[in-house]
Amino acid sequence: MILKRTYIELTAVTLIALFALIVFPKFAQFYTIISSTIYVSLAILALSLAFIWGYGGILCFGQAAFFGLGGYAYAVGAWNFDATVYGALLAVIVPTVFAAALGYFMFYGRLSDVYLGVITLTVTLILFKLVNSTGGDAYAIGKAKLGGFNGMPGTPLLENPLTEEVLSPHALYGLAVVLLFFSYLLCKAVLASRFGRVVVAIRENETRAELLGYDARPYKLIFFSIGAGLAGISGMLFANAVFVAPTMFDMASTARILIWVIVGGLGTLVGPVIGCISLLMITTYLGKTGFVDPNIALGVILIVFVLLVPRGILPLLDDGLNWVLERLKISREKSGGRVL
C-alpha cells in the first residue's frame, strides 16, 4: 500500500514537472514566466524546510539564513569569477558549511527544540543586521560590493557553461523547474536510504535510536546541512530571478517558510511546495489590491492552521480521499450483494 502510494506520488510529481517544463511556457505570458521562476525557486526553499523539519524533526526557524547566504554567495562568486557557474557552486557550499558549523554547536550541545528554534531565528536576524550594515565601498569581497540595505542589483546572471551565453528568462524558468524536481528526487532518495531511515527513527524516538547504537548527533548534523544546501540552491535561483538584498534574511521572510510548511502539511514533501506556491499567489494578490496588509493575512493563516488544522492541507485531503474511497468500496459491496 505504502509502496503503491510512493509510485502514485512520483508519477504525479513527474507529470506536473513535465507540464510545468514543456506545456506551461507555451501559453504563459512573459511576466508570468518571470514570477513563476520566483515561485519555483521559493518552492525549493519550502521543500528544504519540509525535509529537515518534517522528516528530521529539526525545528529550524532560520531557513531564511541559508537562503540568504546562498543568494549572497552566488552574487559574490558571480562578480568575482569569470564563469558564474562557480558562483552557483558557492551558493551550495557556503550555506552547507555554515549549517555544519552552526549545527555542531546545536546538536553536539544536545539543545532542545525550543532552543534550536530560537538560535536559528537569532542567527537569521543577526545576519540581517550584519548584511544591512555593509553599505559603502568599504564592504566588498573582491569585486563584489555588498551594498548594505540596497542589496546587490546588477549581479551577473547565470550563464550556460558550454556556450557562455546568459540564460534567457525562459531558460532560467526551465532550470528552476528542473532543480525543484531534482531536489525533490534527492529528498526522496535520501529518505529511502539507510541514512534517511535512521534520521526518521531518531525523530520518532531519539533515546531509542541511541540505545540501538546510532549516535543521533552526526545524523542530525548531516541532515541539517543537506537542507541548508537545498536552501542555498533556492537562494541562488532567487538571486537570478530578482536580486539579493538583506530582506532575504528578514524575520518575515523566515516566517513565511514555516507558514508554507505548516499550511501544506508537516511530514510531507509535496504539501509544502503546494502551500508555498498557493500562498505566494494569495499574498501577491493582496499586496496588489492593498485591501489587507499581507502580514495580517499570513498571521491569521498561521494561527488558524496551528489551532484548527495542525496537520496541514495535504494530510487533510488525503484523509478526505481515503474516506471517499472507503465509501465507494462499501457502496460497491452493497450493490454487488444485491446483484448476487
Next chain:
Amino acid sequence: MDYVIVLILQVLYSVASLALICAGLAVVFGMMRVINLAHGEFIMLGGFTAVFATQAGIPIVISMLIIAPFVVGFVGLLAEQLVVRFLYGRMIDTMLATWGLSLLLIGAATMLFGNSVAGISAPFGSFKVGQYGVSFYEMFVVAVTVGIMIIGFCVLRYTKLGLIARGTMQNPEMASSLGISPSRVYSITFAIGAALSGLAGALLAPLSGVLPTMGKAFVAKAFITVISGGEAILVGLISASGLLGAFSTLATFATTPVIGDAALLFAAIVLLRFLPNGITGRFFRGSI
C-alpha cells in the same frame, strides 16, 4: 578617568536595557518554557501606547509606567484567552501561534498607525561627567529596571502569589492537585509578561522611536539572552543580561553596534554549547 566612568555608566545602561527588554519574555519562558515570539510586537504596542498617551496630554512618566503596561497587559490577556490557552503542552505550536500573532500585530499596526516613525522626546535632560554628557533619562531607565527586579524578587519570594507561581513552575501537576489552577496561573503570567514588555517598549520609545516593525530590532537579543539565562526567571535574567550585555557593549565600543550584536550572539551560542540548559541550568540551581 571621566572616560572610565562614562564607560561604566554605559555598560550599566546597556545591561539594564537588555534586562528590561528581556523581562517579559523571561517571565513567560520561566513559567511556561515557551518563547513568546510576539514579544517584539508587545514592545512595539507599549511604545505606541506611550507615544499616544503622551501626545494626548498625559504626563510622560504616567503614560510610560502605568498606562502602557496596563494596555499591553490587557492585549496579552486577550491573546492568551483567544489563542495560547488552547495550546498548553504543545510548546512548538505555542511558539508558532505567537509568531502568527506577531505578524498579525505588525500588519494591524501598519494599517492603523502607518509605516512611519512616531516619537516623543526624552525627558529630564542630561548631566556632565567631566567633558562627557550623560543623559538622565538613561539613568532613569537603569533605576526602573533595578526597581522591577527588586519588586519581582519580593513578589516571588515573599507573597502568596509568588509561592503559587514558583510551585506551578516547579511542578504543575502537583500544584494543580493542591487546588491551584495552572491555566489561571498561566494566563496571569502571560498578561504580566506582556505588561513588562509594554513597559520596556514605553521606556525605550524616546530613545529608539516607535515603528510597527520596531520589535525585530530587539527580539534577537532578547530571545538569545533569555534562553542563555535558563529557566530561573530572575537569576537567569540578571546573569545572562549582565554577562552578554557587558560583552556586547565592550565589543560595540571596540567596533560597531552591529558587530556588538553579532558578538552577543556568538558568545551565547558558545555558552549554550557547554551549558545547554542555560546558565541557571548548571549554576544557581533552584534559585528564583
